Amino acid sequence: MDQAEHLLHAAQDEVAAGIDALFDRLLAVPADPRARLYEAMRHAAIAGGKRLRPLLVRAAGDLFHVDRTIGLRVGAAVEAMHVYSLIHDDLPCMDDDDMRRGKPTVHRAYDESTAVLAGDSLHALAFEWLCDPATHGDPFVRAELCCELARAAGPTGMAGGQMMDLVAETADFDLPTVTRLQQLKTGALIGFSVEAGAILARIPAEGRRPLRGYARDIGLAFQIADDILDVEGDEALAGKALHKDDAAGKATFVTLMGLDRAREQARLLVDQAIAHLAGFGDEAALLRAIARYVVERDH
Amino acid sequence: MDQAEHLLHAAQDEVAAGIDALFDRLLAVPADPRARLYEAMRHAAIAGGKRLRPLLVRAAGDLFHVDRTIGLRVGAAVEAMHVYSLIHDDLPCMDDDDMRRGKPTVHRAYDESTAVLAGDSLHALAFEWLCDPATHGDPFVRAELCCELARAAGPTGMAGGQMMDLVAETADFDLPTVTRLQQLKTGALIGFSVEAGAILARIPAEGRRPLRGYARDIGLAFQIADDILDVEGDEALAGKALHKDDAAGKATFVTLMGLDRAREQARLLVDQAIAHLAGFGDEAALLRAIARYVVERDH
Incomplete structure (x- = not known):
C-alpha cells in the first residue's frame, strides 16, 4: 500500500466509525409508536456504504483546518440526505431493488410506507442537524449550508436528476443529456460535500471555485x-443488483462511449480534478487520493 | 357577515392569491426532461386548499408588523412542506387516495414515481426558499426558520406523526396517544407557521410562548x-374521500369521545387559544378569527 492509499484508508475508517457513532446517537430509538420509524432509519443509515460524502467534507475541511468534529456532523447530514435518496430510489415504484449495501432494502426489511417515511425523516433530519447551533456557532454559515444542501437535494439537484433518470427509461438521451442527468443526480450532493468544507471555514464563493x-x-x-461497475462489477462486493441499466435499455456513459473510452474519460477527469488542486500543498493529499479512488474502486 | 369574518375572508383571499402567484413563479416549468416533475408539483401546489398555514404566518407576522411580502415567502415554504406531505400521504402504499382538493392526486394524474419525487422536491424547496437571502436579510433568522421547520417536518414532528398514524391502523390508541399523534402530524407544522411570524420579527423564544x-x-x-368532518362532512366540499377513519377502524377524537364531547372540546380549545392572545389588542383580530374558523369551517 503506498502512502496515498494509507492516508485514504485511515481517513475512511475514521470517518466511517465517526458517522456510525453519530448516527447511533442522533437516531436513538424512542420508546413510543415511532420506534419502527427509527429502526428503519438505523437499518439504512448505520454500518453501510463507502461514506464518500462525509469523507469529502472531512478532506475539504482539512484544507482550511476545520474542526473535524464539526466536519463529521456536516458529514452525517450529507450522508442522511444520501441515504434518504437511496431508500426512495429503491422503492417498488422507482428502481424496485431488494438489496442495498449487502442488506435487504428498507421496504423489504420493513414495508413500503415505513420506507417512504424513513426517507422523508432522514431528509428533514439532514437540515435539522445542519441548522443546529451545535454544528457551527455562526448563523451565516448554518444558513448557507442549509441553502446549498437544499439546492443540491431538490429539483435543481438530486431529485431533478432522479426525474431525468425516470425519463431516461423511455427516451433516447445523448451524451450531453446523460452528463447533465448525472451532474444533478449524484454530482450536486458530491459538490455540496466538497464545498461544505470551505463554507465551514467561511471561504467566500469566489475562493471555492477550485473545489x-x-x-x-x-x-x-x-x-x-459506476456505469462501468454496473457492467463489470461483482454483485457480492457491490451489495446490490448490477446489470440493471443494460436490462432497462437505459443510455449510460458505457452504452454511449463504449467501455474503453469510458475508462479513458474517467481517468482524464481524475487528472483534471487533481489539477484544480494545484494551488494547495500536502493538505490536499486526501482529496487527491479520493479522486484516484473513485475510479479505481471495485464497488 | 360580521367584521371578524370579513377580515378573515379578505386576508384568506389575499394570501391565497399571493401564494398561487409565488408558486407560479417559483415553480416555472423548465424546458428539459424535468418538466414533468415541475408540472406534477404545480398540479398539487397551485390553486388548492385553504392555505391555512400561510394565513397563520401572515396573521402572526401582523402582530409584529412583519413585511407581508416576506411573510408570504415563508408561507409558500410552509405550504410547500404541507403539500409534499399530502402527496406522500396519498400514495398507494400510504392512504391510497384518488382525490385531493377536488382534483386527482398526483400519483393518479401522473404516476407513483413522479409523485414520490414531486413530494421530495417540494420538501427540499421549502428549505431552499426559507434559506434564501431574499427571504430575510438576517442569517440568524434564516437559520432559525430552517431549524424550526426541520423539527416540525421530521420524525419529531409531521413524519413522526404519520408513522404513529400507520401504527394506529393495527394498535388501539387511547386519547393521550391520539392527542400526541395529532400534535406531531398536524400540530407541529401549524405551530411552526404561527411561530414563524414572530421569528421573522426576531422575537426570542421566551416571547413566543403565548403564540x-x-x-x-x-x-x-x-x-x-377534521375528525368530525370525516364523519359528518360533504365529500364534494372536502374535495377528497371521507369516512375513511371509521372504515379503517382507527381511533379518532370522535370514536374516543363521541361527537358531542368532541364538538365541546374543540370549542373549549378555541376559547383557550384566544385566551393566550389576551396580551395583544386589535392586531390579533385575524388570529382570533382564524381560531374560530378552524372549528366552524364546513371543509
Whole structure:
C-alpha cells in the first residue's frame, strides 16, 4: 500500500466509525409508536456504504483546518440526505431493488410506507442537524449550508436528476443529456460535500471555485466508474443488483462511449480534478487520493 | 357577515392569491426532461386548499408588523412542506387516495414515481426558499426558520406523526396517544407557521410562548374538527374521500369521545387559544378569527 492509499484508508475508517457513532446517537430509538420509524432509519443509515460524502467534507475541511468534529456532523447530514435518496430510489415504484449495501432494502426489511417515511425523516433530519447551533456557532454559515444542501437535494439537484433518470427509461438521451442527468443526480450532493468544507471555514464563493471544479470532475468520474461497475462489477462486493441499466435499455456513459473510452474519460477527469488542486500543498493529499479512488474502486 | 369574518375572508383571499402567484413563479416549468416533475408539483401546489398555514404566518407576522411580502415567502415554504406531505400521504402504499382538493392526486394524474419525487422536491424547496437571502436579510433568522421547520417536518414532528398514524391502523390508541399523534402530524407544522411570524420579527423564544400556546390549541381543535368532518362532512366540499377513519377502524377524537364531547372540546380549545392572545389588542383580530374558523369551517 503506498502512502496515498494509507492516508485514504485511515481517513475512511475514521470517518466511517465517526458517522456510525453519530448516527447511533442522533437516531436513538424512542420508546413510543415511532420506534419502527427509527429502526428503519438505523437499518439504512448505520454500518453501510463507502461514506464518500462525509469523507469529502472531512478532506475539504482539512484544507482550511476545520474542526473535524464539526466536519463529521456536516458529514452525517450529507450522508442522511444520501441515504434518504437511496431508500426512495429503491422503492417498488422507482428502481424496485431488494438489496442495498449487502442488506435487504428498507421496504423489504420493513414495508413500503415505513420506507417512504424513513426517507422523508432522514431528509428533514439532514437540515435539522445542519441548522443546529451545535454544528457551527455562526448563523451565516448554518444558513448557507442549509441553502446549498437544499439546492443540491431538490429539483435543481438530486431529485431533478432522479426525474431525468425516470425519463431516461423511455427516451433516447445523448451524451450531453446523460452528463447533465448525472451532474444533478449524484454530482450536486458530491459538490455540496466538497464545498461544505470551505463554507465551514467561511471561504467566500469566489475562493471555492477550485473545489467546485474538483467536485464536478470527480462527480462525473464517479458516475462513469459506476456505469462501468454496473457492467463489470461483482454483485457480492457491490451489495446490490448490477446489470440493471443494460436490462432497462437505459443510455449510460458505457452504452454511449463504449467501455474503453469510458475508462479513458474517467481517468482524464481524475487528472483534471487533481489539477484544480494545484494551488494547495500536502493538505490536499486526501482529496487527491479520493479522486484516484473513485475510479479505481471495485464497488 | 360580521367584521371578524370579513377580515378573515379578505386576508384568506389575499394570501391565497399571493401564494398561487409565488408558486407560479417559483415553480416555472423548465424546458428539459424535468418538466414533468415541475408540472406534477404545480398540479398539487397551485390553486388548492385553504392555505391555512400561510394565513397563520401572515396573521402572526401582523402582530409584529412583519413585511407581508416576506411573510408570504415563508408561507409558500410552509405550504410547500404541507403539500409534499399530502402527496406522500396519498400514495398507494400510504392512504391510497384518488382525490385531493377536488382534483386527482398526483400519483393518479401522473404516476407513483413522479409523485414520490414531486413530494421530495417540494420538501427540499421549502428549505431552499426559507434559506434564501431574499427571504430575510438576517442569517440568524434564516437559520432559525430552517431549524424550526426541520423539527416540525421530521420524525419529531409531521413524519413522526404519520408513522404513529400507520401504527394506529393495527394498535388501539387511547386519547393521550391520539392527542400526541395529532400534535406531531398536524400540530407541529401549524405551530411552526404561527411561530414563524414572530421569528421573522426576531422575537426570542421566551416571547413566543403565548403564540405556541395558541398554536397548540388551534392545532388540536383543527384536528378534532377534521375528525368530525370525516364523519359528518360533504365529500364534494372536502374535495377528497371521507369516512375513511371509521372504515379503517382507527381511533379518532370522535370514536374516543363521541361527537358531542368532541364538538365541546374543540370549542373549549378555541376559547383557550384566544385566551393566550389576551396580551395583544386589535392586531390579533385575524388570529382570533382564524381560531374560530378552524372549528366552524364546513371543509
